[in-house]
Amino acid sequence: MKEKKTTSILQRILVNCSTQFPGQNWPKRVRLSITCLYPIPPMRCSISGSRGLFYDDGNKLLLSLTSDQVFSWKVSPFDPNAEPTSDSVGEGPVLSARFSLDSKILAIQRSIHDIQFWNKEKGTSFFHRCKPESGKILGFFWTDCPTCNFVLVKTSGLDLLSYDFESQSIQVIESKRTNVSWYVYTHESRLVLLASGMQCKSFTGFQGSLPIYSSKVSVSVVDNVLLVHQVDAKVVILYDLFTDSRVPISAPLPLLLRGYPRASMSSRFSTKDDGSSELNSTNDEETTIYRDGWIFLNPDLICDTTSGLLWNIYLDLDAISASSSDVPSVLEFLQRRKLEASKAKQLCLALTKAILLEHRAVGVVAQAMDVLMTSYTRAIKTGSFFKGIRAKSLSFGAQQAHNSRVFTDEFSRGDSRGGPVKIDSSVTPSEHTVRSSTFSDSDFEEGSASSELGTGAESSGTNVQPQSELPGPSTAPFGPHNEEQQESQLISAAISPEELYRFVFSPVDEEMAGDPAYLVSVIVEFLRSATLERIRVYPSIYVLMIQLLARGDRYGELGLFVINKIIEPSKEVAYQLLESGRQHLPTRKLGIDMLRLLLLHHDYVLTLLQDGNYLEALRYARKYKVVSVQPSLFLEAAYASNDSLHLASVLRFFSDFMPAFKNTPDHATYCEILNQMNAPYIAA
Numbered sequence: 001m002k003e004k005k006t007t008s009i010l011q012r013i014l015v016n017c018s019t020q021f022p023g024q025n026w027p028k029r030v031r032l033s034i035t036c037l038y039p040i041p042p043m044r045c046s047i048s049g050s051r052g053l054f055y056d057d058g059n060k061l062l063l064s065l066t067s068d069q070v071f072s073w074k075v076s077p078f079d080p081n082a083e084p085t086s087d088s089v090g091e092g093p094v095l096s097a098r099f100s101l102d103s104k105i106l107a108i109q110r111s112i113h114d115i116q117f118w119n120k121e122k123g124t125s126f127f128h129r130c131k132p133e134s135g136k137i138l139g140f141f142w143t144d145c146p147t148c149n150f151v152l153v154k155t156s157g158l159d160l161l162s163y164d165f166e167s168q169s170i171q172v173i174e175s176k177r178t179n180v181s182w183y184v185y186t187h188e189s190r191l192v193l194l195a196s197g198m199q200c201k202s203f204t205g206f207q208g209s210l211p212i213y214s215s216k217v218s219v220s221v222v223d224n225v226l227l228v229h230q231v232d233a234k235v236v237i238l239y240d241l242f243t244d245s246r247v248p249i250s251a252p253l254p255l256l257l258r259g260y261p262r263a264s265m266s267s268r269f270s271t272k273d274d275g276s277s278e279l280n281s282t283n284d285e286e287t288t289i290y291r292d293g294w295i296f297l298n299p300d301l302i303c304d305t306t307s308g309l310l311w312n313i314y315l316d317l318d319a320i321s322a323s324s325s326d327v328p329s330v331l332e333f334l335q336r337r338k339l340e341a342s343k344a345k346q347l348c349l350a351l352t353k354a355i356l357l358e359h360r361a362v363g364v365v366a367q368a369m370d371v372l373m374t375s376y377t378r379a380i381k382t383g384s385f386f387k388g389i390r391a392k393s394l395s396f397g398a399q400q401a402h403n404s405r406v407f408t409d410e411f412s413r414g415d416s417r418g419g420p421v422k423i424d425s426s427v428t429p430s431e432h433t434v435r436s437s438t439f440s441d442s443d444f445e446e447g448s449a450s451s452e453l454g455t456g457a458e459s460s461g462t463n464v465q466p467q468s469e470l471p472g473p474s475t476a477p478f479g480p481h482n483e484e485q486q487e488s489q490l491i492s493a494a495i496s497p498e499e500l501y502r503f504v505f506s507p508v509d510e511e512m513a514g515d516p517a518y519l520v521s522v523i524v525e526f527l528r529s530a531t532l533e534r535i536r537v538y539p540s541i542y543v544l545m546i547q548l549l550a551r552g553d554r555y556g557e558l559g560l561f562v563i564n565k566i567i568e569p570s571k572e573v574a575y576q577l578l579e580s581g582r583q584h585l586p587t588r589k590l591g592i593d594m595l596r597l598l599l600l601h602h603d604y605v606l607t608l609l610q611d612g613n614y615l616e617a618l619r620y621a622r623k624y625k626v627v628s629v630q631p632s633l634f635l636e637a638a639y640a641s642n643d644s645l646h647l648a649s650v651l652r653f654f655s656d657f658m659p660a661f662k663n664t665p666d667h668a669t670y671c672e673i674l675n676q677m678n679a680p681y682i683a684a
Helices: 009-020 317-322 327-335 341-357 362-382 384-394 396-403 410-414 429-438 457-463 480-489 497-511 516-532 539-551 555-563 571-583 585-597 601-610 614-623 631-640 644-657 659-663 665-683
Strands: 053-056 061-065 069-074 085-088 096-099 105-109 114-119 125-129 137-142 150-154 157-164 169-177 182-186 191-196 202-206 217-222 225-230 235-240 255-257 267-271 277-281 294-297 301-304 309-315 421-426
Touching: 053 096, 061 096, 096 137, 105 137, 114 137, 137 182, 150 182, 150 191, 157 191, 217 294, 217 309, 317 327, 317 341, 327 341, 327 362, 341 362, 341 497, 341 516, 362 384, 362 516, 497 516, 497 539, 516 539, 539 555, 539 571, 555 571, 555 585, 571 585, 571 601, 585 601, 601 614, 601 631, 614 631, 614 644, 631 644, 631 665, 644 659, 644 665, 659 665
Parallel strands: 255 421
Antiparallel strands: 053 061, 061 069, 069 085, 096 105, 105 114, 114 125, 137 150, 150 157, 157 169, 182 191, 191 202, 217 225, 225 235, 267 277, 294 301, 301 309, 309 421
């Protein structure tokens, strides 16, 4: 009997592609290999009485259940020495277990018909039982779908359920009926693949669906943004794949062709079969949007088979930002962008500054601050913020020279319509092939950079102060090479508190000099958001807050902010309190006390001397052995008081505790002065 040859799924895909696009030279054979590049030590999970190990890919947890407890290990980021966390559960058999995506509820499959939901916070549980006639439970998983959050996979199909955390009840939203033999689900793709049939040759896939508004659509993906081309209407609807929402990012927006050289490409050469060349004129049909000859090649290419052009799709972040008035949502969208992180960061700073100058509602500003601080925390934890700083510092000089050039785009001058997507033309497909081979997805991987700056990210990350100029509108030419240069400088759009101060709060203060109350409210919301995210705030922001409160004569509130540690103590803050307290002595006293609490002995003694409290300063200097303050300062203060006893006490102090003082010019000078002050009394 001859051995029956089978065709792999990959080979079938290649055959289908070669049938659809016969002009391409598709490979006849593909070899796949898996190579372990970095061997790592294993994680040991030795639990006595364990009933088995389960992997929860939604939370990246490894679970081990015993008769009364569930142990879980966080495997991302991987730590071979990680200690497990444990939670108590009830007795019973265990077929499978998964935590909800917020880790509050543990679902345990007890039988082929029963699922137990265990509430960790309340310590309560309830059972969901499926009817035996509806089939056996093959498995389950939690989702972040807007319509349902729990899915049961049964031999009869899928049950889409909604679990209510407050009432601890479950409701069936929808059931999809199909015979299922086995299934595979990955949380990363949100795709469940069902196998059915006698020999499991039929596969059915289900995933989070999106509405379409045209009879003919095509899709592209750029920087994790799904572009749904409504071909008939000639517009694009954009969905952010990082958010599980069926709502588009903005209203439908048009395509805009950029980078197509009308003036310089009025004619182009074509090569004949015999090697000779001829001149072909370029017509306007080549720049027509959504031509019949357009073939969309995933993820971000468009092949114009009629004119022989290959287009590359880019997002126009400026147009997308301007198309929506929901600033917090726009900021969320921009903070997730990686391919144009530098541009996204500039836009975020500009939008934040704009809503402050427009006096938007404090609630809207609070949402914007929450978005920025959450994104900054995520960038700190993943290390992408530090990699961006390091890469930017390496290419800072080159970028400055590049930004100083003024660029004029003839095509943009001729067609000024805005659009969400930029399409860059390449004259020949081979040019794009070369670029793809030298600029791959690995260039954007976080693990490709050195981990030197990632050490201790959470504790010392905010101490890094990136050297950057004030962001403004980009004057660099658009195109793939410019995009690569931008990416080499910045890989995260996250904004640090110091950058918020330099590029938002401080400029807004200068432009809103007559209205400090609003900016104080904004900074308070910023401090609230930073506190929730456990982010260290730079003293410059507190200094600005003190200036604003003093400018509005709100010294009472200022005192409460300092006493309740809303304004964190620091040397800069203390000196600003001293400055602002020139007209308000209690505020100046707060600054003096802060210097003492911070153990800034030298500064504290100098401040006492400036206020004329030289005897108190002398006692403090003796107690804490402050030898950095020059004796002449004390002597000058005592002499200015015109009290010979005080001057004699100061001289005696330095003579006793600083033996070398008797040999200094100051000793001789002030002894002579003391003698002159006492001369009239001696003569009498």
